[in-house]
Structure formats: C-alpha cells, structure tokens
Amino acid sequence: MSNKRVGVIGGGQLAWMMAMATEKLGVNLLVQTPHSDDPAVAIADESIFAAIDDAEATKKLAKKCDIITFENEFINLDALKKLEASGVIFRPKLSALSPLLDKYEQRSYLQSIDLPVPKFTTLEKLSLNDFNFPLVIKARRHGYDGQGTFIIDNEKELESLSSSETNSLMVEEYIEFDRELATMAARSTTGEIVTYPLVETYQKDQVCHWVIAPANVSETVQLEAKKMAEHLLTKLEVVGIFGIELFLTSEGTLLVNEIAPRTHNSGHYTLDACDISQFEMQLRAVIGKPLGTTKLNALGAVMVNLLGYENIHDDYLEKRDKIAQFPDTHIHWYGKTECRPGRKLGHVTVLIKDDNINPENIAKKIESIWYN
Numbered sequence: 001m002s003n004k005r006v007g008v009i010g011g012g013q014l015a016w017m018m019a020m021a022t023e024k025l026g027v028n029l030l031v032q033t034p035h036s037d038d039p040a041v042a043i044a045d046e047s048i049f050a051a052i053d054d055a056e057a058t059k060k061l062a063k064k065c066d067i068i069t070f071e072n073e074f075i076n077l078d079a080l081k082k083l084e085a086s087g088v089i090f091r092p093k094l095s096a097l098s099p100l101l102d103k104y105e106q107r108s109y110l111q112s113i114d115l116p117v118p119k120f121t122t123l124e125k126l127s128l129n130d131f132n133f134p135l136v137i138k139a140r141r142h143g144y145d146g147q148g149t150f151i152i153d154n155e156k157e158l159e160s161l162s163s164s165e166t167n168s169l170m171v172e173e174y175i176e177f178d179r180e181l182a183t184m185a186a187r188s189t190t191g192e193i194v195t196y197p198l199v200e201t202y203q204k205d206q207v208c209h210w211v212i213a214p215a216n217v218s219e220t221v222q223l224e225a226k227k228m229a230e231h232l233l234t235k236l237e238v239v240g241i242f243g244i245e246l247f248l249t250s251e252g253t254l255l256v257n258e259i260a261p262r263t264h265n266s267g268h269y270t271l272d273a274c275d276i277s278q279f280e281m282q283l284r285a286v287i288g289k290p291l292g293t294t295k296l297n298a299l300g301a302v303m304v305n306l307l308g309y310e311n312i313h314d315d316y317l318e319k320r321d322k323i324a325q326f327p328d329t330h331i332h333w334y335g336k337t338e339c340r341p342g343r344k345l346g347h348v349t350v351l352i353k354d355d356n357i358n359p360e361n362i363a364k365k366i367e368s369i370w371y372n
Contacts, residue, residue, distance in 0.1 A: 003028045004287045007061045008040070009052055010071025013334040013344065014263050014279075015040035017271065018071075021280035027287060031071075032061045039334045040071075055079030062088040069240060069286050070262050073101050074142060091189075091286040092261060096236040100261050102140045104170040113235050115228055115256050118247070120172040123161065134174045137161070141168070147342075149206045175255065177247040181215050182266035185229035186241040186281045189288045193233055196278065196294045198225045201245070201266050202363070207342060210363040211303040213269050213296065217248065224254050232259070241282045243267060265305065265344070270294075272330040272349040273301035298328075300352035302359035304366045306333075308343035316345070322369050326350055326362065 003026045008015045011033025019029045019040055028045040031038075034052065041047045046064065050057030053076040062068060067089045077094060084094050099109035107120045119131070122140075135158070139148030151174070152158050161169070180203055184196040197214040198221070215222075229244050243264025245257040267278035276284070276292045284291055306316075316339075320331055328351040336345055350362050 004067070005030065005065045006283065006286060007032065007058075007065035007068040008044075008071050009058060009061075009068065009075060011035070011038035011040040011044070011047065012071055013039045014071045016043065016334065017268075017277070017332070018263065018279040018282060019043045020271075021277065021283055025280065025283050025287065025289065027283055030061060030064055032057050037337060039336065042335065053079075055083065059083055059088075067091055067286050069282065070097075073097070073261060075101075077101060091239040093237070093239065096238050097261050099236075100259050103138050103143070103258070104140050106259060107170070107172075110232075110256050110259070113231065115232065116254065117256050118172045118175050120170060122167070123169040123171055124167060126171050128155070131171065131173060136172045136174050138170045138172065139168060140170050175247045175249065177255075178250045179215070179217075179248050180257070181217070181221075181225065181246040181248055181254075182211070182264070183225050183229055183244050183246075184241055184264060184267040184270070184278045184281075184294075185226075185233055185244060186278075186285050186291055187233040187238045188285050188291050189239050191234075192291055193230050194281070194291045194294050195226050195229050196267060196270060196274070197296060198222050199266055199269070202360075207305075207307065208265050209305055209307070209367070211266050211269055212359045212363070213273060213301045213303070218252075221248060221252070221254060228254065228256065240285050241267075241278055265347075268332070268347050269301040269303040269349050271332065273298055273351055298351040298353050299355065300359060302350050302352065302362050304348045304350075304363050304370075305344055306346040306348065306370055308339040308341055308345055309371060310339060310341065312339050313337060314339055316370075319369055319372075320346075323348055323366055326366070328353060 005028045007030045009032050011031040016039035022029050030046045031040045031044045032048045048057050048061050052074045100106045110117050135152040180201045182201050183198045187193045199211050199213040200215040201208050202210045243260035247255040263278045270277040330349045333346040
C-alpha cells in the first residue's frame with residue numbers, strides 16, 4: 001500500500017515536528033513555505049517555495065498530495081475555497097477554519113455555541129460605559145507569540161491608537177485570572193475525539209515561556225475543559241487537532257481565551273511525555289487512522305521555550321549542553337539560523353518522575369541558564 005501524501009501549508013517548527021512521525025505512519029510530507037531555510041524543509045519529502053497565502057502555489061501542492069493540512073492560519077481562505085470546491089481535500093475543512101481566523105469572529109462564534117468567553121467588542125464599537133481599564137487590545141488577524149496583543153491602561157493610550165486601525169482591532173475585558181490553562185483536542189474522520197491532559201501555561205508579555213503538565217487543578221475543572229473541547233470540535237466537525245487556551249478565574253470559572261486550529265506550543269511536551277505526540281495525532285486524524293492514547297508516560301512534564309533575546313546568529317550550543325545535563329531532559333532545537341528577541345528557537349521538555357520535584361523550579365533553573 002502506497003504512502004499517504006500529506007501537504008502542509010507552512011514549513012516552520014510545527015511542520016518540522018510533524019515530519020518526525022511520518023515514517024511511523026507511512027506518510028510522505030510536502031510543505032508550502034516561503035523560505036528554503038525554514039525548519040521543515042530539511043526533512044520534508046518535497047517543498048514548494050511560496051508565501052503561505054499564495055493559493056496558486058497551494059494548487060500545485062494539491063496536485064502532489066492526497067490531503068492538505070495547516071501549520072498556521074495566515075492563509076487566503078476565499079482563494080482556498082475555490083480549490084476545495086474543485087475537489088481538494090483540506091483537513092480541517094475550510095468551514096471549520098472560517099469562523100476562527102479573525103479573533104473577533106472567533107469570539108462571536110464561541111459565544112454563539114454557548115462557550116463562555118471574556119466580554120469583547122471591536123475598537124470602533126467600544127463604549128467605555130461598558131468596559132473598565134485596563135483593556136486588552138488584539139489584532140483581529142495575524143497576531144501570534146505576543147505580536148498584535150497589548151494592554152491599554154487609560155483613555156490617553158486608547159486615543160493614541162490610529163483611526164486607521166479601528167477595523168482591525170478587537171477589545172476585550174482584562175481578566176484577573178487565577179491561572180492560564182490549555183488543552184489539545186483531536187477529532188478523527190469518524191468523529192472520535194480525544195483530549196490531552198489540561199496543562200498550565202506561564203505567559204510573559206503575552207508570550208508562552210513554559211508549560212506544566214498536568215495542571216494542578218480540580219477534577220471538576222479538568223472535566224469542564226474536556227467538555228468544552230469536545231463541544232467545539234463536534235460543532236465545527238473538525239478533522240485534525242486544535243489547541244484551546246483558557247482562563248481560570250479566582251472564582252473557579254473557565255473562560256475560553258483563544259483557539260489555535262492546529263498543533264500548538266502548549267502541546268509540545270507531548271513529543272516526549274506521551275506515547276502519541278500532538279504532531280502524530282494531527283497526522284493520524286487527517287489520514288483517517290484511529291487516534292489512540294493521550295496519556296502521559298511520566299508523572300508529569302515541564303516544557304520551556306527557548307526564546308531569542310538578542311539579534312545574532314548563534315546556535316547556543318554551550319547553553320544547550322548545560323541544560324541537557326538535567327535528568328530526563330529532551331532538547332528540541334529548530335535549526336533556525338537567525339536569532340531575534342522573542343523568536344522561538346527551540347524548546348526543552350523535562351519529564352517528572354518524582355512527586356517531590358517542583359516543575360516550576362525546573363523551569364526557572366532552565367531559564368536562568370538560557371537568559372544568563
């Protein structure tokens with residue numbers, strides 16, 4: 001039986017990590033990506049070099065593939081719909097992505113299917129009678145890793161926003177959360193749904209710095225998050241894996257923050273801490289295989305992002321070697337040649353095999369080496 005040919009729109013580290021599971025599953029992976037030095041290019045079976053939103057390039061990709069999936073959301077949805085109408089198979093299908101790509105439309109959709117979300121509006125419709133400072137401002141499209149998200153503390157800062165930006169920004173209430181949580185959930189072609197353990201994420205300047213799995217929360221919160229994920233994937237008839245980011249308030253209420261319709265940073269720990277990683281699970285879903293287990297193979301895990309903090313070309317090998325000396329440590333280096341502040345260069349997962357180990361202390365020790 002010949003290998004399934006899966007095309008991925010995007011060639012960054014998410015596609016690179018997806019490629020690690022291809023041999024096991026009998027998949028040939030092809031990517032559409034703009035740069036020849038993007039991480040997935042080195043291990044993809046074939047690459048088409050073009051912008052992510054270049055639908056003509058996606059048309060060429062489709063001729064070489066059985067199925068197309070996604071590494072990011074920076075696509076031209078309207079152009080891709082013409083390809084889908086001509087028979088190209090996208091998983092998840094474009095109707096599942098359509099309500100999610102614009103953050104305001106995403107919030108509106110989540111609210112429409114009775115998932116609890118923070119109060120929100122568009123900047124042009126904002127009434128200060130309905131909201132209090134601080135306010136969270138988000139770019140409706142193309143914001144990621146903290147880009148396009150900022151906090152407004154007063155009217156002067158609000159007035160400084162350009163009038164030309166009003167249609168492209170969403171406003172939401174600032175949530176005094178107890179902690180930030182996330183889960184990965186996958187749905188198959190047959191409607192089978194599996195969810196990974198609920199994790200706690202630590203954010204700084206709207207960028208994820210580390211993830212602790214599993215989250216230290218009540219069984220009630222875990223079950224509520226699972227129900228939310230299952231409800232969302234069922235409503236959208238998703239085939240693939242989604243990342244679901246949540247706020248847990250001090251009152252114990254769960255609110256949906258954002259949906260990532262793909263593999264996600266909060267699930268990177270699954271590469272080492274689960275028998276089936278989020279990346280293998282994505283491929284299993286889109287090629288029609290049974291999904292399998294999402295259980296942890298250790299007591300827990302901590303994942304730390306290795307973020308750029310300077311403009312330089314460096315592989316930081318000395319620092320990586322120091323971090324590698326931690327017991328049960330797995331380092332994933334993405335092979336990017338250019339470092340800049342905030343850029344994700346790699347990540348570290350440490351498996352927790354002793355109840356006496358504090359995962360937060362491990363994360364802080366790794367960061368002390370990395371940022372020293």
